[in-house]
Amino acid sequence: MKIFIVSEKNYEIKQVRDFLGRLPFGDFGKGNTLDFYQEENPKTALEKLEKNAADGIGYDLIIVSQKMKALPGIRFARSVTARKTIASAPVMLVVDNLNKELVTEAMGAGVSGFFTMPFVMDEMRTALMRLATILLSRARKKISDAMEQAKATSAKTANPEILEQIHRKGTDVIERCAMYAPWSEEVHTALAAMHIEHGDFAFAIPKLKLAIKINPNNRDTHRQLLACYKKNGQAMEESATLKKLLATNPSSPDLLTKLGDSILHEGNYKEAALYFKKAIANHKPGDPARLKAKSHVGLGKAFMAEGDELSDPAKHEMAKNEFAAAATTDPTLVSAYLNLIASYKKLGLQAEAKAAAAKAAAIAPDNAEGWLDLFSHYLGEGEVQKAKFSLQRAIQYDPENQITLVRAGQMYFLNRMFGEAAGLFEKAAEVNPSDTRTFNFLGICYRRMEMFEQAVANFKKAINLDPEDYNLYFNLGRACQQANDTAKAREAYATALKLNADFEEAKEALASLSPAVPAGAEKAATAG
Structure with missing residues (x-):
C-alpha cells in the first residue's frame, strides 16, 4: 500500500x-x-x-x-x-x-x-478498520446500484456478461478495502459473499479462511467454508478431518464409509476402496441396513471408476456385484439401483438394466421434472456425482425436452461447470435451433473455457436470430478481444453502441482497445 x-x-x-x-x-x-x-x-x-x-x-x-x-x-x-x-x-x-x-x-x-x-497501537488499528468499513459500505452501494441499473435498463433478461463485469469490478474494489485493514473480518466475509453469490467458490475459500483466522469462533463462516468446499468439489480438508476422527474410532463403519466417499470424490478410487472394504468388514449384524448398503455402493463406485479408467470389464463386473449387494441389503436405497443400472449398461446387459430401472422407478421420481428437481438439490448440496446421475435419469425420460436441457444447463452454468453446461446447451440447440438464448449461453460457456472459435461461432448464430440485441454484439466483442482479434472486437463493440448509444460497458470496452492503425500506416511501418 x-x-x-x-x-x-x-x-x-x-x-x-x-x-x-x-x-x-x-x-x-x-x-x-x-x-x-x-x-x-x-x-x-x-x-x-x-x-x-x-x-x-x-x-x-x-x-x-x-x-x-x-x-x-x-x-x-x-x-x-x-x-x-x-x-x-x-x-x-x-x-x-x-x-x-x-x-x-x-x-x-x-x-x-x-x-x-x-x-496508540490498538486505536490506530481500529481507526483503519473503521476506514475499511466506510469504504466497504460505499463499495456495496455502488455495486448494488450498478446491478439494479443493469437489470432496469436491459431490454431483455439482464446480460450475464454485464453482470459478470459488475461483479469483477466490485470484487476488485472490495479487495482494495481489505488492503487498509487486512485484519478486518468483515471485509473478508464481504469478499467471500461476493464470490459465493457469483458461484466462484474457489475464490471464496481463501477469504473465508482469512476471516476464520481473525475470528475462529464465527460458526456461520465455518459453515460457509464447508459449503464452498462441497460446492467446489474439493473434499481434501474434509477427508483430513475424517481421518483425525477415524484415529479415535478406527473400526467405525460410518466413519470408514464417509472417508471412503470423501476420498473417492477426490478421485483416488484405490484408496477409497480400501476404506469401503474396511467398513464392510467391520459391520455388525445389528448395524442399520442403509449404512451397510451405502458401504457396498461406495465400493462399487470405486470399482466402476477403476474400470472406466482401465477399460476393464472385470472391474465393472465387481462393481455390479457390490451394487447388487447394496440393493439386496436395502431394497429402498435409490442410489443402489441407479448405480446398478449404470454397471449393467457398461456390461451390455440391457435386459438387466431395464429390470433394475423398473425397481428404481418404484421408489424414485417417475418423471423428468422430479429427477430434475433431485438434480438441482444434489448440485446445490455439492454432491456432484449424485446430481449427474439424477440429470441422466431426467434426460432418459424425455431426451427431446428443451426445458429440461436448458434448465439443467443453466444450473451447471451457475455452478461454473461450463463444460457440462455447454454439452446440454448443444443438445438443446439441436432440439430447437431457433432460441437465441441457447446460442448466447453456449458462446459464454465456450468463452469462459477459452474456446474462442466456438464462442464466436455461437454468438454469431445468436446474432443471426436477433440482430437487434446489442448485448449479443458486446458478448461477441469480448470473445474476439480475448482471441486477440482486435479488429473484429472493435467492430462488434461499435455495432453494440450503434444499437444502444448509452451502453457504458461497450464504451469502456471499445476505449480499452489499442487505437486502430490508419489506412496505409501499417504497410509503411512494415516497409520501414
Whole structure:
C-alpha cells in the first residue's frame, strides 16, 4: 500500500510511519507491504499529488495533519476532494483530539477517518478498520446500484456478461478495502459473499479462511467454508478431518464409509476402496441396513471408476456385484439401483438394466421434472456425482425436452461447470435451433473455457436470430478481444453502441482497445 503523509512536523511523520509499520499487515499476506512517501509543505504536497497523478502515479492512502499553518488538514482534504485526478485516495486526518464539530467539518471536506495523537497501537488499528468499513459500505452501494441499473435498463433478461463485469469490478474494489485493514473480518466475509453469490467458490475459500483466522469462533463462516468446499468439489480438508476422527474410532463403519466417499470424490478410487472394504468388514449384524448398503455402493463406485479408467470389464463386473449387494441389503436405497443400472449398461446387459430401472422407478421420481428437481438439490448440496446421475435419469425420460436441457444447463452454468453446461446447451440447440438464448449461453460457456472459435461461432448464430440485441454484439466483442482479434472486437463493440448509444460497458470496452492503425500506416511501418 502506497501511503502519502503530509505534516509540517517531521517527528509527526516519523511517528505515523513507525506505528503503521508495527501493525500486522504482513500477517495476512506477503503482498501487504507499506511504501511511505512524505512532504512537509502542504502546498508542495498538493502539487506533487497532481503531478504524479498526471504521470499515472497514484496513492492508496493520504494521511494529513490538521495542525499545519500553511494549510490546515481539513482545508487540504477539501482541496484533494476537489481535484478529480487525486480524489480517489481516501484521506485520514491526524488530530490532537476529536469533537463533534471537528468530525462534522472534516467529513464534509472529504475526510474518511482519523488518527488521534498521541498514537496508540490498538486505536490506530481500529481507526483503519473503521476506514475499511466506510469504504466497504460505499463499495456495496455502488455495486448494488450498478446491478439494479443493469437489470432496469436491459431490454431483455439482464446480460450475464454485464453482470459478470459488475461483479469483477466490485470484487476488485472490495479487495482494495481489505488492503487498509487486512485484519478486518468483515471485509473478508464481504469478499467471500461476493464470490459465493457469483458461484466462484474457489475464490471464496481463501477469504473465508482469512476471516476464520481473525475470528475462529464465527460458526456461520465455518459453515460457509464447508459449503464452498462441497460446492467446489474439493473434499481434501474434509477427508483430513475424517481421518483425525477415524484415529479415535478406527473400526467405525460410518466413519470408514464417509472417508471412503470423501476420498473417492477426490478421485483416488484405490484408496477409497480400501476404506469401503474396511467398513464392510467391520459391520455388525445389528448395524442399520442403509449404512451397510451405502458401504457396498461406495465400493462399487470405486470399482466402476477403476474400470472406466482401465477399460476393464472385470472391474465393472465387481462393481455390479457390490451394487447388487447394496440393493439386496436395502431394497429402498435409490442410489443402489441407479448405480446398478449404470454397471449393467457398461456390461451390455440391457435386459438387466431395464429390470433394475423398473425397481428404481418404484421408489424414485417417475418423471423428468422430479429427477430434475433431485438434480438441482444434489448440485446445490455439492454432491456432484449424485446430481449427474439424477440429470441422466431426467434426460432418459424425455431426451427431446428443451426445458429440461436448458434448465439443467443453466444450473451447471451457475455452478461454473461450463463444460457440462455447454454439452446440454448443444443438445438443446439441436432440439430447437431457433432460441437465441441457447446460442448466447453456449458462446459464454465456450468463452469462459477459452474456446474462442466456438464462442464466436455461437454468438454469431445468436446474432443471426436477433440482430437487434446489442448485448449479443458486446458478448461477441469480448470473445474476439480475448482471441486477440482486435479488429473484429472493435467492430462488434461499435455495432453494440450503434444499437444502444448509452451502453457504458461497450464504451469502456471499445476505449480499452489499442487505437486502430490508419489506412496505409501499417504497410509503411512494415516497409520501414
